[in-house]
Amino acid sequence: MKHLILITLTLLALSASGQSNYEKGMQKAFDLWSEQKTTEAANLFERIAQAEPDDWLPPFYVAQIHVLSSFSEKDKEKMIQHMKTARDFLNDAQRLTQDNAEMLVLEAQLLTAWVVYDGQQYGMKYSSKIADLYQKASQLAPNNPRVVLGKAEWDMGSARYFGKPTQLYCEDIARALQLFTTFKPAGPFHPQGGKEYAQQVWEQNCNQ
Amino acid sequence: MKINFTSNVIIFLALLSTSRIISQESIYGIVTQKNGTPILGANVYLEGTYDGTSTGVDGTFSFETSETGVQTLLISYVSFETKTVTAQVNEMRDLKIVLRDDVNSLETVVLSAGTFEASDNSKVSVLKPLDVVTTASALGDFVGALQTLPGTTTVAEDGRLFVRGGDAGETQIFIDGIRVFTPYTPTTNNIPTRGRYSPFLFDGITFSTGGYSAEYGQALSSVLLLNTIDEPDQEKTEIAAMSVGGGVGNTQKWDESSLSVNASYINLAPYIAAFPDRNDWEKPFEALAGESVFRKKTENGLFKWYGAFDTTNFELTQEDINDPEGVRFGLKNYNFYTNANYGVALGNKWKAFVGGSYTYSRTDIGIQASDIGNKENSVHVKTAFRKRFSNRVKWHFGAEQFVTDFNEDFSEDASRAQYGFQNNISAAFTEIDLIFSRNLALKVGLRAEYSPLFRETTLSPRTSLAYKTGKDSQVSIAYGDFYQQPGSDILKFSTNLQARKTQHYILNYQYVANNRIFRAEAYHKQYENLVAYTTKMPTFDSSFSNEGNGYAKGIDIFWRDSESFRNLDYWVSYSWLDSERKYQDYANRAQPPFANSHNLSVVTKYWVDSWKSQLGFSYQFASGRSYTNPNEPGFLQARTKAFNNLSVNWAYLLAPQKILYLSVNNVLGYNNINGYQYANTPTANGNFNRRALRPAADQFFFVGFFWTISEDGSDNQLDNL
Numbered sequence: 001m002k003h004l005i006l007i008t009l010t011l012l013a014l015s016a017s018g019q020s021n022y023e024k025g026m027q028k029a030f031d032l033w034s035e036q037k038t039t040e041a042a043n044l045f046e047r048i049a050q051a052e053p054d055d056w057l058p059p060f061y062v063a064q065i066h067v068l069s070s071f072s073e074k075d076k077e078k079m080i081q082h083m084k085t086a087r088d089f090l091n092d093a094q095r096l097t098q099d100n101a102e103m104l105v106l107e108a109q110l111l112t113a114w115v116v117y118d119g120q121q122y123g124m125k126y127s128s129k130i131a132d133l134y135q136k137a138s139q140l141a142p143n144n145p146r147v148v149l150g151k152a153e154w155d156m157g158s159a160r161y162f163g164k165p166t167q168l169y170c171e172d173i174a175r176a177l178q179l180f181t182t183f184k185p186a187g188p189f190h191p192q193g194g195k196e197y198a199q200q201v202w203e204q205n206c207n208q
Numbered sequence: 209m210k211i212n213f214t215s216n217v218i219i220f221l222a223l224l225s226t227s228r229i230i231s232q233e234s235i236y237g238i239v240t241q242k243n244g245t246p247i248l249g250a251n252v253y254l255e256g257t258y259d260g261t262s263t264g265v266d267g268t269f270s271f272e273t274s275e276t277g278v279q280t281l282l283i284s285y286v287s288f289e290t291k292t293v294t295a296q297v298n299e300m301r302d303l304k305i306v307l308r309d310d311v312n313s314l315e316t317v318v319l320s321a322g323t324f325e326a327s328d329n330s331k332v333s334v335l336k337p338l339d340v341v342t343t344a345s346a347l348g349d350f351v352g353a354l355q356t357l358p359g360t361t362t363v364a365e366d367g368r369l370f371v372r373g374g375d376a377g378e379t380q381i382f383i384d385g386i387r388v389f390t391p392y393t394p395t396t397n398n399i400p401t402r403g404r405y406s407p408f409l410f411d412g413i414t415f416s417t418g419g420y421s422a423e424y425g426q427a428l429s430s431v432l433l434l435n436t437i438d439e440p441d442q443e444k445t446e447i448a449a450m451s452v453g454g455g456v457g458n459t460q461k462w463d464e465s466s467l468s469v470n471a472s473y474i475n476l477a478p479y480i481a482a483f484p485d486r487n488d489w490e491k492p493f494e495a496l497a498g499e500s501v502f503r504k505k506t507e508n509g510l511f512k513w514y515g516a517f518d519t520t521n522f523e524l525t526q527e528d529i530n531d532p533e534g535v536r537f538g539l540k541n542y543n544f545y546t547n548a549n550y551g552v553a554l555g556n557k558w559k560a561f562v563g564g565s566y567t568y569s570r571t572d573i574g575i576q577a578s579d580i581g582n583k584e585n586s587v588h589v590k591t592a593f594r595k596r597f598s599n600r601v602k603w604h605f606g607a608e609q610f611v612t613d614f615n616e617d618f619s620e621d622a623s624r625a626q627y628g629f630q631n632n633i634s635a636a637f638t639e640i641d642l643i644f645s646r647n648l649a650l651k652v653g654l655r656a657e658y659s660p661l662f663r664e665t666t667l668s669p670r671t672s673l674a675y676k677t678g679k680d681s682q683v684s685i686a687y688g689d690f691y692q693q694p695g696s697d698i699l700k701f702s703t704n705l706q707a708r709k710t711q712h713y714i715l716n717y718q719y720v721a722n723n724r725i726f727r728a729e730a731y732h733k734q735y736e737n738l739v740a741y742t743t744k745m746p747t748f749d750s751s752f753s754n755e756g757n758g759y760a761k762g763i764d765i766f767w768r769d770s771e772s773f774r775n776l777d778y779w780v781s782y783s784w785l786d787s788e789r790k791y792q793d794y795a796n797r798a799q800p801p802f803a804n805s806h807n808l809s810v811v812t813k814y815w816v817d818s819w820k821s822q823l824g825f826s827y828q829f830a831s832g833r834s835y836t837n838p839n840e841p842g843f844l845q846a847r848t849k850a851f852n853n854l855s856v857n858w859a860y861l862l863a864p865q866k867i868l869y870l871s872v873n874n875v876l877g878y879n880n881i882n883g884y885q886y887a888n889t890p891t892a893n894g895n896f897n898r899r900a901l902r903p904a905a906d907q908f909f910f911v912g913f914f915w916t917i918s919e920d921g922s923d924n925q926l927d928n929l
Contacts, residue, residue, distance in 0.1 A: 025258050043251035043262040046284075051258050076722065081286055118723075120770065120777060120815065121336050128918065129441040162820070162863065 056096035063089040101141035108133040145179035170206035236270035237303025250285040287313040317676040321686035321716040322419035344824040344855040356809040358764035358781040359417035362830035367400030373760025373787030374429030389567040389586040418712040419686030422637040422653030444918035465504040485905035491523035509552030529899040538574040557596040564589040582616040605638040647676040666691040680721035686714040702752040723771035738791035758789025778812040798844035806831040820861040852878040873908040
């Protein structure tokens with residue numbers, strides 16, 4: 001009995017200390033990210049990823065940071081580097097989670113980055129794949145605000161391109177905004193952001 | 209007891225926490241490039257722990273750790289090789305870390321001599337997969353698109369690839385690394401052929417105009433490598449309605465596998481009824497084709513199966529200077545090709561590939577009163593291995609076997625003849641890639657082939673070297689020996705011959721930056737052991753020898769720019785070729801009719817956003833081709849006038865899934881002449897009359913409507929055009 005309790009306590013202590021390291025690390029990475037120290041944030045997520053090889057969140061965030069960096073990068077060579085690094089970590093994260101709508105949305109964003117990089121070459125190639133990813137994501141998680149927002153924004157862009165009315169997608173964006181207020185992430189470090197961006201999309205497209 | 213237990217726990221927990229407080233070690237140092245430049249933002253950490261940091265502006269790093277003993281420190285940064293340092297933690301002080309360039313990165317020199325790539329992934333890609341189908345003059349034929357690249361000559365009445373002074377038979381085509389024995393639909397004089405295979409099953413095309421890898425043999429001048437798509441994007445159904453026929457396609461996807469099937473039917477009868485051409489068609493060109501690709505992923509590998517069947521027939525009477533009635537020609541062809549291959553990672557950086565193909569082809573030809581029927585059964589099996597010793601040293605080797613069984617029946621009136629040949633070729637190759645640095649790479653290979661038919665062994669050394677001369681430019685050189693057996697047109701009459709041989713010397717300069725590519729390539733190619741014969745055409749009565757020889761030299765220039773003008777993408781190819789050879793029945797060395805001196809192609813694609821349309825123009829110029837004028841002394845001494853062709857196309861995106869496509873070939877209606885046919889006998893005043901060989905029709909119009917039905921309603925067939 002004594003030994004059993006001892007073992008249990010030891011395990012608890014160990015896991016508690018592991019947990020706190022993880023929490024500290026993740027919190028620090030998010031802090032760095034919010035301070036615009038994206039390289040440091042990505043590096044820290046990468047370190048956490050190698051220390052916690054079964055957790056999909058750290059590689060997911062490394063990929064997310066590189067996708068966002070590629071959107072803001074002007075230098076085409078660096079854009080490619082960001083997109084390739086994002087792809088590597090996205091692949092790592094994909095191996096650790098199945099049927100995950102957040103992963104599908106991130107992959108759609110990565111392919112969108114390629115379309116931004118060279119629309120002539122990748123626009124035709126990836127547009128169907130992107131639509132397909134959002135379609136699958138909304139089947140898996142119809143009430144995830146990032147899924148609703150991403151799909152609506154993509155569909156709106158396609159509709160505008162073909163000169164079709166875009167107003168009906170504003171309903172989806174409004175719904176996404178609503179969902180952001182009630183969304184409960186699966187854990188403290190699970191994806192939960194995007195509300196500010198949704199607000200921005202609304203202001204730019206729907207607030208006339 | 210109880211006290212003891214509690215104290216145990218307290219001591220244990222205390223130990224846990226004190227160990228964290230007491231034994232903090234400091235790890236610090238600097239990370240630089242080879243030349244001493246500090247690296248900012250490198251990730252430095254102890255493997256398997258949370259302890260680490262990023263380097264600062266001056267490349268320095270410093271962090272504390274509670275780990276003890278021997279640990280591994282990892283230092284990583286994009287486009288550099290990750291470095292590890294294993295040591296006692298308390299000795300990891302004042303470290304000076306130098307990161308080596310990652311030679312896998314985009315900045316590394318590429319072995320590019322001779323090779324053109326059409327793919328998404330390669331920086332040196334000169335064509336994009338879409339170009340194959342959106343080039344105005346190509347009419348959806350991948351061979352047509354490749355004819356706009358330098359190194360090819362315009363032989364408008366033939367339709368096949370003629371590379372650097374070589375004839376069409378000197379180019380071999382491979383699908384997923386496995387040879388295609390009968391890549392073109394057979395046709396007759398003055399009716400250009402097309403590649404059999406539909407362009408949208410492939411996503412990578414490599415076209416090498418010389419100096420290619422030891423992996424490929426039985427090609428004197430060129431190889432064209434087609435790779436089928438590994439994984440289709442989504443399930444869809446495609447429907448095409450065209451002025452010359454129609455097609456349907458369907459793709460199904462499952463978790464680990466996918467299947468694509470398509471079928472097409474082409475019939476030129478309605479078109480020829482509306483726009484009669486110079487031939488007198490009894491049965492206009494008709495073709496039915498089906499293709500299928502199945503892919504299955506395994507844990508570490510990918511299995512692909514490809515199958516294609518097509519049947520073609522037509523019958524016509526063609527003008528002939530020696531026969532006022534014209535010459536009747538009829539053709540029926542059945543072709544079946546299947547290819548299966550499996551590529552797998554074996555672990556420890558070994559990769560294996562096994563594959564094979566089987567071809568069955570039957571052709572029945574009727575010319576006037578003669579009937580010729582032939583059957584070809586061919587098999588190719590191949591196995592290859594790759595071992596990556598490091599990013600800098602890679603080894604590739606393998607073995608393959610080709611088997612061909614060819615039989616022909618000839619009958620005219622009462623006479624009848626049967627003949628054919630069987631040919632086996634065994635081959636093995638080995639090749640090493642050495643990447644010394646981002647600036648210098650070398651490939652060295654050797655290929656050996658044995659032919660029991662000729663009782664001949666050939667050895668072909670191949671090598672290429674690339675050196676980076678600047679941030680965006682590089683120079684490469686290549687050398688190789690290439691052997692190819694004579695074609696079935698010769699082997700069916702005589703097998704007492706040797707393999708033909710070429711040697712390639714190539715010097716290539718390439719500049720790639722910011723969506724602009726410039727390439728210039730100079731080459732010299734030496735031909736030996738070409739097949740010569742004593743009659744006008746190869747027959748049973750001919751006496752054959754390997755006494756032919758020749759050379760080809762020239763300069764190929766390519767420029768592509770999709771950056772300078774908004775929505776405009778264009779490329780320009782120019783080739784200068786000087787080639788002479790003595791072979792077949794040539795009395796002396798001469799410039800063959802398929803090797804004209806100057807070829808120019810200009811291809812433009814302009815996207816008009818407000819019209820949702822892509823407008824394409826392609827212009828081709830080819831200097832005059834040689835022919836023999838029997839009214840003057842000499843052999844192949846005369847030249848036709850130059851060839852000109854301007855083609856336009858318009859692809860209109862009606863809706864995301866519906867595309868309307870129009871194209872016109874030779875829109876300005878140039879009167880092109882491919883050559884002349886002279887009478888066999890002179891007229892009373894001693895002159896030989898002649899007839900100009902003109903295209904069957906000067907112009908060609910094409911209208912198509914393409915519709916894709918996919919689950920999410922967004923895919924389109926722009927890439928099918």
